[in-house]
Amino acid sequence: MLEKDGNLMDMTIQSSKKDVVRSLLSYSSLGLEMGLSVAIGIAIGYFLDSFFKTSPYLTIIFMIFGVAAAMKTIFTLLKKVQKDNERDNHK
């Protein structure tokens, strides 16, 4: 009985460790993705500006879109974390 409990505890500790590693790795993707979102926004705006000859308005507008996309990346990750937590609590 004791041994069985010990095994069970070991298993939960192991699985929670695995979860921590997994979520740490997925958080580590956040920084690069946020920076690239702003860069892509500016690139699209710059291209459109040189196409329509409306410099610098579209660059600024698409930069704001890029910043909003970066914020949305955080928001989706936050929602995912919340959902995972709820699922773990229901277990």
Added chain:
Amino acid sequence: MEHEVFTWASLFPFLKKLPPHVSNALIISVILVVIAILGYTKLKKRGDDIVPEGKLTFGTFAEMIVESFSNIVVDTMGPKGKEFVLLIGTLGLFILFNNLSGLVPGFLPATDNVNTTFACSLTVFVMTHYYGVKEHGIKYLKQFMGPFWWLAPLMVPIELIGHIARPLSLGLRLFGNITGDHLVTAIFFGLVPLFVPLPVMFLGLFVAFVQTFVFMLLSMAYFSGAISHEH
């Protein structure tokens, strides 16, 4: 006097003319295909025996690789993930063997070139939307419009930028990590060839596994985001 750097690819006459990342990717692919065919024939020869072999043979080794990959995918994506084991396992094995080949003298890892990593990440990008359209039909486009229809002109560019950033960050991360690691090892090797590059090479081993796992984990997250019914 510069002399030509030795690579295994220069031994084959038709691979010599190709750029190094293409020839090394070809060699790694051939190695992977040989492993797959040998493992398949071993498994087929064993037939329907329920009791597994007692010791570690090539057949059980191949079985172990496939089982661990399908376990990772099903653990992360749930029962729906079985469809994606083939794609993610292929990408994972290709990237892992390419990363590890950087530690073998005479190999230049194919993943330290942007072309290879972007080929992998663009595959994930295209397949994400393919599976999304397959799961939801034309309603998949509604995911880009946000919660209300009058927010659509604001949300569509935001979502588009977010979706373009995904394959770019996947490819750039893999390329940067493997290139940096390879470069640091080469510099330390140039300074003191004996024992000093060892810790850096150990770090390279760690980076190779972690970057493969990150690539698989993120592509699984993108796939499950595309096929999920809530947003």
